[in-house]
Amino acid sequence: MNDSNIRLDIIRDEAAFTALKSEWEPLWLKANGRYFQRYDVSLLAWLHVAKPRERALHCIVMRENGELCLVWPLVTYRRALWRYLLPLGSDSADYTGPLMEDRRDAAMLVERAWKAARAECKADLIHLPYMNEETAIHRLAQREKHILNARKDDCWIANLREYSDWASYTKSLGALFNKKPGQLERRLAKEGKLEVFMMDPKDCKGIAEAIHWMLAIKREWAGKVNKKGAWLFSQHYENFLVATLTYGGDNAPARIHVVKFNDVLIAACIMSHGNPVATGVISGFDLKYSQYKPGSIAWETAIKWAFEQGYDVDFCPGSEKYKDYWTRGNRSHTWSMHVANNTWGLWGYRAASTAKDLIAAVKGLRPGSKEPTAESGRTGSSPQEPVSE
Structure with missing residues (x-):
């Protein structure tokens, strides 16, 4: 150079x-x-x-x-x-x-x-x-000299382009939740009216409603497992998701795949276009139907669509079981870091950490306070969760 x-x-x-x-x-x-x-x-x-x-x-x-x-x-x-x-x-x-x-x-x-x-x-x-x-x-x-914290996460890519057809790929996978690809959908179809499809990017109203529903059920799930990322409660993030599914009409950056049962939305999954690697952006399912694994059905239809487009799929960071399954264990790692860029930033981080520790200590002294857990301090969670069902 x-x-x-x-x-x-x-x-x-x-x-x-x-x-x-x-x-x-x-x-x-x-x-x-x-x-x-x-x-x-x-x-x-x-x-x-x-x-x-x-x-x-x-x-x-x-x-x-x-x-x-x-x-x-x-x-x-x-x-x-x-x-x-x-x-x-x-x-x-x-x-x-x-x-x-x-x-x-x-x-x-x-x-x-x-x-x-x-x-x-x-x-x-x-x-x-x-x-x-x-x-x-x-x-x-x-x-960098002043790395304030660093976290390592698993990330996963399914090399779909290595396979000549969908049947060859799915045959290589084995079973998830004791079911091979296609079996979960066939099982649920026997229980009532089942629709699994990709929404039209021109259906702006329907897509906005689906995104609002998906984030609402993810907030419900997050409350149960104490994983409350700020993005999950952000109207800005909701607006962004809707825009990625509708901007440019048929040329929108991503597509949403949904599962409806008896005319009720029970699962959704967003998959981006690829070049050639697509990204599994976010998914969600109705906990009331968890026995039927609707989230897995949504993922399967989204992955099959990506396969048909000639894409590989990046499942993003996380340790969920389905990521290991669909990628056949093709795991690598990411790192997230906070770095102090100057002395003022370093002092600010130390002051904030000290204040946080003092608050935690005071809370721990209160009568009836719960023992802290490894999960209780977690403020972020992957948009792909929950999908392991």
């Missing part, structure tokens, strides 16, 4: 951001970009999540001899006296990583983008969720 041929800019206004479309989309295609790296998904995350929450845009772009070669959209926001930096996204379980082609100097480009983000975005604390292990951004982050 000749540095003199590489120009780095940071875009901070919406008009310049949207003007990237004609360059961003071809780069995404050439780079085999992932769902979270799509131009339209990033735009919708800005319009429906970041902008309404008054976050500031910092989109790092790099051009080689005038041609776009890297895009990394970031945002900042203030909390109390500190400024936080994180990737532009839906605030759920989005990966972290700049969009670029696989090239010999990729690590050098990412390092330059990382240094620019640290120096120019004026953040005190940096959040880097779900970095794929051993990617350039992960290697850079783990070298």
Whole structure:
């Protein structure tokens, strides 16, 4: 790489951001970009999540001899006296990583983008969720002096394109919940009227109702297992999901697959388009029908659709049983980190941690207070849950 041929800019206004479309989309295609790296998904995350929450845009772009070669959209926001930096996204379980082609100097480009983000975005604390292990951004982050916390998660990809037909793939899987693919759907069909289908992206009203229903039942489930991610209660996130299923009509970034029983919605699953890797975005099912495993039926129809499109499927981070099943155990790992970008950020983190510990200690002294559990402190959960049923 000749540095003199590489120009780095940071875009901070919406008009310049949207003007990237004609360059961003071809780069995404050439780079085999992932769902979270799509131009339209990033735009919708800005319009429906970041902008309404008054976050500031910092989109790092790099051009080689005038041609776009890297895009990394970031945002900042203030909390109390500190400024936080994180990737532009839906605030759920989005990966972290700049969009670029696989090239010999990729690590050098990412390092330059990382240094620019640290120096120019004026953040005190940096959040880097779900970095794929051993990617350039992960290697850079783990070298930081002040890593405040780091969490490792399993992630899973089903290599569907290795199989010539659906029957060959499903034959290789064995059984889930003692049932082979197709058996759960056939069993439920014997109990009443069963409909399993993909919703029309032009059905904006129906899709909005399905998303509202799915998030409501996931909140019900989250209350039972004490997994209450903030995204689950966010109207911004709900608006974002609806937009990804309807924006562009037939060219919408993702599709929703639903299961209806006796004309009642009982399960839904969102699967993105792929390039060639699709993403299983989120799913949910009605707990009253859990004995019939409707969530698994929804996943199966979504995965079959992805297979027919010629995609592989990324099931995102998590340890659910179905991910191991559909991927035939093809597991890798992600890391999520919080990094202090300066001394002020480090002091702020330590002060907040001390205050949190004091509050927890006081609560522990109250009469009748429950013993703390490993799960009680968890504030986030994967959008794909619950699906293990």
